[in-house]
Amino acid sequence: MRYDVVVVGLGAMGSAILAHCARRGASVLGLEQFARGHDLGSSQGKSRMIRKAYFEDPAYVPLLLRAYDLWRELEHRTGRELLQITGLLMVGHEAAEIITGAQRAAREHDLPLESLTTREIRTRYPMLRVQDDEIGAFEPDGGVLDPERCVQAHLDEASHAGAQMRFGSALENWEVTGDGVVVRLADGDRIESRALVLSLGPWFQETLGRLGVAIRVQRNVQAWFEPATDVYNAGRFPAFLLDRAGLPAPLYGFPDFGDGVKVAFHAHGDLTDAAHLVREIDLARDIAPVVSALDKWMPGASATFRTARPCPYTLTPDSHFVVDRHPAHPGLILCGGFSGHGFKFAPVIGEICADLALGSRSRHNIDFLALRRFAARADPN
Ligand SMILES: Cc1cc2nc3c(=O)[nH]c(=O)nc-3n(C[C@H](O)[C@H](O)[C@H](O)COP(=O)(O)OP(=O)(O)OC[C@H]3O[C@@H](n4cnc5c(N)ncnc54)[C@H](O)[C@@H]3O)c2cc1C
Structure with missing residues:
Protein backbone atom coordinates (compact mmCIF):
# COMPACT_ATOMS: atom_id res chain seq x y z
CA MET A 1 0.00 0.00 0.00
CA ARG A 2 1.11 3.54 -0.72
CA TYR A 3 0.01 6.14 1.82
CA ASP A 4 -0.86 9.76 1.14
CA VAL A 5 1.12 10.83 4.20
CA VAL A 6 3.45 9.15 6.69
CA VAL A 7 4.01 11.11 9.93
CA VAL A 8 7.07 10.18 11.98
CA GLY A 9 7.06 11.06 15.69
CA LEU A 10 3.74 11.04 17.56
CA GLY A 11 4.31 13.62 20.28
CA ALA A 12 2.33 16.87 20.53
CA MET A 13 2.92 17.80 16.91
CA GLY A 14 2.84 14.42 15.16
CA SER A 15 -0.38 13.36 16.90
CA ALA A 16 -2.05 16.62 15.78
CA ILE A 17 -0.71 16.33 12.21
CA LEU A 18 -1.94 12.74 11.98
CA ALA A 19 -5.41 13.74 13.20
CA HIS A 20 -5.68 16.67 10.80
CA CYS A 21 -4.55 14.61 7.79
CA ALA A 22 -6.88 11.72 8.64
CA ARG A 23 -9.88 14.00 9.18
CA ARG A 24 -9.44 15.25 5.60
CA GLY A 25 -9.86 11.72 4.31
CA ALA A 26 -6.20 11.04 3.51
CA SER A 27 -4.69 7.59 3.98
CA VAL A 28 -2.14 8.19 6.75
CA LEU A 29 0.29 6.20 8.86
CA GLY A 30 1.85 7.44 12.09
CA LEU A 31 5.16 5.97 13.25
CA GLU A 32 6.49 6.32 16.80
CA GLN A 33 9.69 4.78 18.08
CA PHE A 34 8.41 4.35 21.66
CA ALA A 35 5.17 3.08 23.23
CA ARG A 36 1.93 5.04 23.16
CA GLY A 37 1.91 7.48 26.11
CA HIS A 38 5.69 7.29 26.68
CA ASP A 39 7.31 10.06 28.71
CA LEU A 40 10.69 10.33 27.00
CA GLY A 41 9.95 13.23 24.64
CA SER A 42 8.94 16.87 25.21
CA SER A 43 5.18 16.58 25.50
CA GLN A 44 4.51 15.47 29.04
CA GLY A 45 4.33 16.96 32.55
CA LYS A 46 0.61 17.60 33.26
CA SER A 47 0.60 21.30 32.32
CA ARG A 48 1.52 23.54 29.40
CA MET A 49 0.85 27.25 29.32
CA ILE A 50 -1.26 28.85 26.60
CA ARG A 51 -1.54 32.61 26.06
CA LYS A 52 -2.33 35.04 23.26
CA ALA A 53 -0.32 38.24 23.93
CA TYR A 54 2.81 36.56 22.65
CA PHE A 55 5.90 38.41 23.85
CA GLU A 56 8.17 36.27 21.64
CA ASP A 57 6.75 37.78 18.41
CA PRO A 58 3.29 39.14 17.49
CA ALA A 59 3.48 37.13 14.24
CA TYR A 60 2.42 34.08 16.30
CA VAL A 61 -0.86 35.68 17.40
CA PRO A 62 -3.05 34.63 14.42
CA LEU A 63 -1.81 31.05 14.91
CA LEU A 64 -2.62 31.25 18.62
CA LEU A 65 -6.15 32.50 18.00
CA ARG A 66 -6.69 29.53 15.69
CA ALA A 67 -5.09 27.15 18.22
CA TYR A 68 -7.52 28.24 20.96
CA ASP A 69 -10.45 27.49 18.63
CA LEU A 70 -9.01 24.13 17.56
CA TRP A 71 -8.35 23.02 21.16
CA ARG A 72 -11.98 23.84 22.02
CA GLU A 73 -13.22 21.94 18.95
CA LEU A 74 -11.08 18.94 19.90
CA GLU A 75 -12.53 19.02 23.43
CA HIS A 76 -16.00 19.15 21.99
CA ARG A 77 -15.47 16.22 19.61
CA THR A 78 -13.62 13.98 22.07
CA GLY A 79 -15.55 14.91 25.22
CA ARG A 80 -12.29 15.53 27.14
CA GLU A 81 -11.38 18.62 29.12
CA LEU A 82 -8.04 19.81 27.74
CA LEU A 83 -7.79 23.55 28.37
CA GLN A 84 -8.53 25.45 31.57
CA ILE A 85 -8.54 29.24 31.62
CA THR A 86 -6.71 30.43 34.75
CA GLY A 87 -5.55 33.87 33.63
CA LEU A 88 -1.85 34.62 33.37
CA LEU A 89 0.07 37.08 35.55
CA MET A 90 3.34 38.34 34.05
CA VAL A 91 5.63 40.27 36.41
CA GLY A 92 8.96 41.94 35.73
CA HIS A 93 10.75 45.27 35.62
CA GLU A 94 9.32 47.75 33.16
CA ALA A 95 11.76 46.87 30.33
CA ALA A 96 11.37 43.07 30.75
CA GLU A 97 10.63 41.33 27.45
CA ILE A 98 7.71 39.39 28.91
CA ILE A 99 6.00 42.72 29.73
CA THR A 100 6.97 44.88 26.75
CA GLY A 101 6.57 42.02 24.26
CA ALA A 102 3.13 41.06 25.61
CA GLN A 103 2.03 44.71 25.50
CA ARG A 104 3.22 45.01 21.90
CA ALA A 105 1.40 41.85 20.78
CA ALA A 106 -1.77 42.96 22.61
CA ARG A 107 -1.59 46.42 21.01
CA GLU A 108 -1.01 45.08 17.49
CA HIS A 109 -3.76 42.46 17.70
CA ASP A 110 -6.21 44.20 19.99
CA LEU A 111 -5.99 41.54 22.70
CA PRO A 112 -7.20 41.94 26.27
CA LEU A 113 -4.22 42.66 28.56
CA GLU A 114 -4.36 44.58 31.82
CA SER A 115 -1.41 46.64 33.00
CA LEU A 116 -0.81 46.46 36.75
CA THR A 117 1.27 48.77 38.92
CA THR A 118 3.34 47.36 41.78
CA ARG A 119 0.65 48.43 44.20
CA GLU A 120 -2.13 46.87 42.12
CA ILE A 121 -0.31 43.52 41.99
CA ARG A 122 0.14 43.63 45.78
CA THR A 123 -3.52 44.48 46.33
CA ARG A 124 -4.79 41.79 44.00
CA TYR A 125 -2.31 39.10 45.05
CA PRO A 126 -1.40 39.83 48.69
CA MET A 127 0.19 36.37 48.99
CA LEU A 128 3.02 37.37 46.60
CA ARG A 129 6.32 39.09 47.34
CA VAL A 130 6.57 41.77 44.68
CA GLN A 131 9.65 43.98 44.46
CA ASP A 132 9.33 47.79 44.29
CA ASP A 133 10.59 47.99 40.68
CA GLU A 134 8.28 45.25 39.36
CA ILE A 135 5.13 45.87 37.35
CA GLY A 136 2.64 43.40 35.90
CA ALA A 137 0.50 42.49 32.93
CA PHE A 138 -2.51 40.23 33.35
CA GLU A 139 -3.88 38.25 30.44
CA PRO A 140 -7.40 37.01 31.22
CA ASP A 141 -7.31 34.46 28.37
CA GLY A 142 -4.14 32.76 29.64
CA GLY A 143 -4.60 29.14 30.59
CA VAL A 144 -3.28 25.65 31.02
CA LEU A 145 -3.39 22.62 28.72
CA ASP A 146 -3.08 19.03 29.93
CA PRO A 147 -0.39 17.68 27.55
CA GLU A 148 -0.90 13.96 28.15
CA ARG A 149 -4.64 14.26 27.54
CA CYS A 150 -4.09 16.48 24.49
CA VAL A 151 -1.78 13.97 22.79
CA GLN A 152 -4.17 11.10 23.53
CA ALA A 153 -7.12 13.12 22.23
CA HIS A 154 -5.35 13.77 18.93
CA LEU A 155 -4.32 10.10 18.62
CA ASP A 156 -7.88 8.97 19.36
CA GLU A 157 -9.23 11.38 16.82
CA ALA A 158 -6.70 10.21 14.23
CA SER A 159 -7.59 6.57 14.68
CA HIS A 160 -11.30 7.38 14.69
CA ALA A 161 -10.80 9.07 11.29
CA GLY A 162 -9.04 5.99 9.90
CA ALA A 163 -5.33 6.68 10.53
CA GLN A 164 -3.05 3.72 11.10
CA MET A 165 -0.37 3.88 13.78
CA ARG A 166 2.65 1.84 14.68
CA PHE A 167 4.31 2.22 18.06
CA GLY A 168 7.75 0.82 18.83
CA SER A 169 8.56 1.53 15.20
CA ALA A 170 11.58 3.75 14.51
CA LEU A 171 12.39 5.51 11.25
CA GLU A 172 15.84 4.50 10.06
CA ASN A 173 16.07 6.63 6.90
CA TRP A 174 14.07 7.96 3.95
CA GLU A 175 14.69 8.26 0.26
CA VAL A 176 12.94 10.49 -2.24
CA THR A 177 11.64 8.66 -5.31
CA GLY A 178 10.05 10.09 -8.51
CA ASP A 179 6.78 11.30 -6.98
CA GLY A 180 7.05 10.22 -3.38
CA VAL A 181 9.15 8.97 -0.50
CA VAL A 182 10.30 5.55 0.62
CA VAL A 183 10.58 5.22 4.39
CA ARG A 184 12.77 2.50 5.91
CA LEU A 185 12.19 1.38 9.47
CA ALA A 186 14.71 0.06 11.97
CA ASP A 187 13.02 -3.38 11.77
CA GLY A 188 13.72 -3.53 8.02
CA ASP A 189 10.20 -2.64 6.82
CA ARG A 190 9.84 -0.41 3.80
CA ILE A 191 6.87 1.95 3.39
CA GLU A 192 5.89 4.11 0.43
CA SER A 193 4.14 7.42 0.71
CA ARG A 194 3.33 10.47 -1.35
CA ALA A 195 4.41 12.84 1.46
CA LEU A 196 6.45 12.43 4.64
CA VAL A 197 6.18 14.67 7.71
CA LEU A 198 8.98 14.54 10.26
CA SER A 199 8.04 15.77 13.74
CA LEU A 200 10.94 14.33 15.69
CA GLY A 201 11.13 16.68 18.69
CA PRO A 202 14.61 16.56 20.27
CA TRP A 203 15.61 13.73 17.90
CA PHE A 204 15.76 16.30 15.07
CA GLN A 205 19.33 17.48 15.66
CA GLU A 206 20.96 15.63 12.80
CA THR A 207 18.29 16.23 10.13
CA LEU A 208 17.90 19.94 10.87
CA GLY A 209 21.65 20.32 11.35
CA ARG A 210 22.19 19.26 7.73
CA LEU A 211 19.82 22.07 6.71
CA GLY A 212 21.81 24.71 8.59
CA VAL A 213 19.71 24.75 11.77
CA ALA A 214 22.04 24.16 14.70
CA ILE A 215 19.64 22.62 17.20
CA ARG A 216 20.58 22.59 20.89
CA PRO A 238 -3.38 32.25 38.02
CA ALA A 239 -0.56 30.81 35.95
CA PHE A 240 2.45 33.13 36.15
CA LEU A 241 5.67 34.24 34.48
CA LEU A 242 8.27 36.11 36.54
CA ASP A 243 11.33 37.81 35.04
CA ARG A 244 13.35 39.01 38.05
CA ALA A 245 16.93 40.24 38.31
CA GLY A 246 19.11 37.62 39.98
CA LEU A 247 17.15 34.59 38.76
CA PRO A 248 19.04 32.22 36.44
CA ALA A 249 16.13 32.48 33.94
CA PRO A 250 12.46 33.56 33.98
CA LEU A 251 10.42 31.48 36.43
CA TYR A 252 6.99 30.23 35.42
CA GLY A 253 4.38 28.07 37.04
CA PHE A 254 0.83 26.91 37.48
CA PRO A 255 -1.67 26.97 40.33
CA THR A 314 14.67 21.65 21.27
CA LEU A 315 16.18 25.10 20.73
CA THR A 316 16.76 26.70 17.33
CA PRO A 317 19.35 29.50 17.14
CA ASP A 318 16.60 32.18 17.23
CA SER A 319 14.13 30.21 19.42
CA HIS A 320 11.51 30.29 16.64
CA PHE A 321 10.02 27.13 15.15
CA VAL A 322 10.84 25.43 11.85
CA VAL A 323 7.73 24.48 9.86
CA ASP A 324 8.55 24.16 6.20
CA ARG A 325 9.13 21.89 3.22
CA HIS A 326 12.57 20.42 2.70
CA PRO A 327 14.30 22.82 0.26
CA ALA A 328 15.31 20.01 -2.13
CA HIS A 329 12.34 17.64 -1.63
CA PRO A 330 8.89 19.29 -1.57
CA GLY A 331 7.16 16.07 -0.45
CA LEU A 332 9.10 16.15 2.80
CA ILE A 333 7.77 18.43 5.53
CA LEU A 334 9.84 19.36 8.56
CA CYS A 335 8.19 20.39 11.79
CA GLY A 336 10.47 20.97 14.76
CA GLY A 337 12.66 23.26 16.83
CA PHE A 338 9.78 24.25 19.08
CA SER A 339 12.22 25.85 21.51
CA GLY A 340 10.27 25.22 24.71
CA HIS A 341 7.11 27.09 23.68
CA GLY A 342 5.45 24.97 21.01
CA PHE A 343 2.87 22.86 22.80
CA LYS A 344 0.05 25.39 22.76
CA PHE A 345 0.27 25.53 18.94
CA ALA A 346 -0.07 21.79 18.33
CA PRO A 347 -3.50 21.75 16.62
CA VAL A 348 -2.72 24.69 14.35
CA ILE A 349 0.61 23.07 13.47
CA GLY A 350 -1.46 19.97 12.64
CA GLU A 351 -3.61 22.07 10.33
CA ILE A 352 -0.59 23.73 8.70
CA CYS A 353 1.26 20.46 8.09
CA ALA A 354 -1.89 18.84 6.70
CA ASP A 355 -2.19 21.82 4.31
CA LEU A 356 1.43 21.32 3.18
CA ALA A 357 1.31 17.52 2.98
CA LEU A 358 -1.99 17.36 1.09
CA GLY A 359 -1.91 20.61 -0.90
CA SER A 360 0.43 23.24 -2.19
CA ARG A 361 0.51 25.86 0.56
CA SER A 362 -0.83 26.58 4.01
CA ARG A 363 -3.80 28.82 4.69
CA HIS A 364 -1.75 30.36 7.54
CA ASN A 365 1.15 32.78 7.23
CA ILE A 366 4.19 30.75 8.24
CA ASP A 367 6.86 32.72 6.37
CA PHE A 368 8.53 33.62 9.66
CA LEU A 369 9.00 29.89 10.43
CA ALA A 370 10.70 29.10 7.11
CA LEU A 371 14.03 27.32 6.84
CA ARG A 372 15.50 29.97 4.57
CA ARG A 373 16.35 32.19 7.55
CA PHE A 374 19.16 29.70 8.24
CA ALA A 375 20.00 29.17 4.55
CA ALA A 376 23.56 30.50 4.73
CA ARG A 377 24.58 27.46 6.76
CA ALA A 378 22.58 24.85 4.84
CA ASP A 379 23.84 21.83 2.95
CA PRO A 380 20.56 20.31 1.69
CA ASN A 381 22.28 17.29 0.24
C1 LIG B 1 9.69 21.34 30.65
C2 LIG B 1 8.96 21.84 29.45
C3 LIG B 1 7.99 22.80 29.60
C4 LIG B 1 7.32 23.32 28.50
N1 LIG B 1 6.34 24.24 28.69
C5 LIG B 1 5.60 24.68 27.64
C6 LIG B 1 4.50 25.52 27.86
O1 LIG B 1 4.17 25.88 29.00
N2 LIG B 1 3.77 25.91 26.78
C7 LIG B 1 4.09 25.51 25.51
O2 LIG B 1 3.40 25.91 24.57
N3 LIG B 1 5.14 24.69 25.28
C8 LIG B 1 5.89 24.26 26.32
N4 LIG B 1 6.93 23.40 26.12
C9 LIG B 1 7.30 23.01 24.75
C10 LIG B 1 6.44 21.91 24.21
O3 LIG B 1 6.11 20.97 25.18
C11 LIG B 1 7.16 21.28 23.03
O4 LIG B 1 7.46 22.32 22.09
C12 LIG B 1 6.33 20.23 22.33
O5 LIG B 1 5.85 19.29 23.26
C13 LIG B 1 7.18 19.54 21.26
O6 LIG B 1 6.43 18.51 20.67
P1 LIG B 1 7.06 17.57 19.54
O7 LIG B 1 5.96 16.75 19.02
O8 LIG B 1 7.85 18.45 18.60
O9 LIG B 1 8.17 16.70 20.30
P2 LIG B 1 8.02 15.33 21.14
O10 LIG B 1 6.85 15.40 22.05
O11 LIG B 1 9.33 15.06 21.75
O12 LIG B 1 7.69 14.26 20.04
C14 LIG B 1 8.65 13.78 19.13
C15 LIG B 1 8.37 12.32 18.95
O13 LIG B 1 9.13 11.83 17.86
C16 LIG B 1 9.49 10.50 18.16
N5 LIG B 1 10.62 10.13 17.29
C17 LIG B 1 11.81 10.77 17.19
N6 LIG B 1 12.61 10.17 16.30
C18 LIG B 1 11.91 9.10 15.81
C19 LIG B 1 12.20 8.10 14.84
N7 LIG B 1 13.38 8.03 14.21
N8 LIG B 1 11.26 7.17 14.57
C20 LIG B 1 10.04 7.21 15.19
N9 LIG B 1 9.72 8.14 16.13
C21 LIG B 1 10.64 9.09 16.43
C22 LIG B 1 9.85 10.58 19.62
O14 LIG B 1 9.89 9.32 20.25
C23 LIG B 1 8.76 11.48 20.16
O15 LIG B 1 7.63 10.76 20.61
C24 LIG B 1 7.63 22.87 27.21
C25 LIG B 1 8.62 21.87 27.04
C26 LIG B 1 9.26 21.36 28.15
C27 LIG B 1 10.30 20.30 27.93
Missing part, protein backbone atom coordinates in the same frame (compact mmCIF):
# COMPACT_ATOMS: atom_id res chain seq x y z
CA VAL A 217 18.79 20.13 23.17
CA GLN A 218 18.47 21.44 26.71
CA ARG A 219 17.54 19.57 29.89
CA ASN A 220 14.80 21.55 31.63
CA VAL A 221 13.42 20.42 34.99
CA GLN A 222 9.77 20.77 35.98
CA ALA A 223 9.15 20.50 39.76
CA TRP A 224 6.01 20.00 41.85
CA PHE A 225 5.51 21.20 45.44
CA GLU A 226 2.74 20.88 47.97
CA PRO A 227 2.12 24.37 49.39
CA ALA A 228 1.57 25.04 53.10
CA THR A 229 -1.42 27.20 52.20
CA ASP A 230 -4.43 27.08 49.88
CA VAL A 231 -3.87 30.57 48.44
CA TYR A 232 -2.20 29.06 45.36
CA ASN A 233 -5.14 26.82 44.50
CA ALA A 234 -6.57 26.92 40.97
CA GLY A 235 -9.57 29.21 41.00
CA ARG A 236 -7.80 31.65 43.34
CA PHE A 237 -4.39 31.93 41.70
CA ASP A 256 -2.40 23.88 42.39
CA PHE A 257 -5.00 21.73 40.59
CA GLY A 258 -4.76 19.09 43.34
CA ASP A 259 -1.31 17.68 42.67
CA GLY A 260 0.69 20.68 43.87
CA VAL A 261 2.02 23.83 42.25
CA LYS A 262 4.28 23.17 39.28
CA VAL A 263 7.22 25.48 38.71
CA ALA A 264 10.22 25.65 36.35
CA PHE A 265 12.80 28.01 34.94
CA HIS A 266 12.22 28.74 31.24
CA ALA A 267 15.12 27.67 28.99
CA HIS A 268 17.57 26.93 31.76
CA GLY A 269 19.55 23.72 31.96
CA ASP A 270 22.48 21.70 30.69
CA LEU A 271 22.88 21.12 26.97
CA THR A 272 22.65 17.47 26.00
CA ASP A 273 21.08 15.34 23.27
CA ALA A 274 17.94 13.22 23.17
CA ALA A 275 19.81 9.95 23.74
CA HIS A 276 21.80 11.18 26.75
CA LEU A 277 19.32 13.26 28.72
CA VAL A 278 20.00 12.69 32.43
CA ARG A 279 16.68 11.55 33.90
CA GLU A 280 17.75 11.44 37.57
CA ILE A 281 17.00 14.52 39.66
CA ASP A 282 19.81 16.11 41.66
CA LEU A 283 18.12 17.91 44.57
CA ALA A 284 20.94 20.40 45.11
CA ARG A 285 21.37 21.36 41.44
CA ASP A 286 17.86 20.92 40.10
CA ILE A 287 15.54 21.76 42.97
CA ALA A 288 17.31 24.08 45.45
CA PRO A 289 17.45 27.06 43.00
CA VAL A 290 13.71 26.69 42.28
CA VAL A 291 12.90 26.60 46.02
CA SER A 292 15.04 29.66 46.63
CA ALA A 293 13.31 31.61 43.81
CA LEU A 294 9.85 30.48 44.96
CA ASP A 295 10.46 31.48 48.60
CA LYS A 296 11.15 35.03 47.44
CA TRP A 297 8.06 35.12 45.20
CA MET A 298 5.36 32.75 46.51
CA PRO A 299 5.95 32.23 50.24
CA GLY A 300 4.68 28.86 51.44
CA ALA A 301 4.42 27.45 47.92
CA SER A 302 7.42 25.13 48.16
CA ALA A 303 6.62 23.73 51.64
CA THR A 304 6.93 20.07 50.56
CA PHE A 305 8.83 18.88 47.49
CA ARG A 306 6.75 16.28 45.69
CA THR A 307 8.50 15.27 42.51
CA ALA A 308 10.39 16.56 39.49
CA ARG A 309 10.98 15.48 35.92
CA PRO A 310 13.43 16.58 33.28
CA CYS A 311 12.10 17.39 29.83
CA PRO A 312 14.08 18.39 26.74
CA TYR A 313 13.73 21.75 24.98
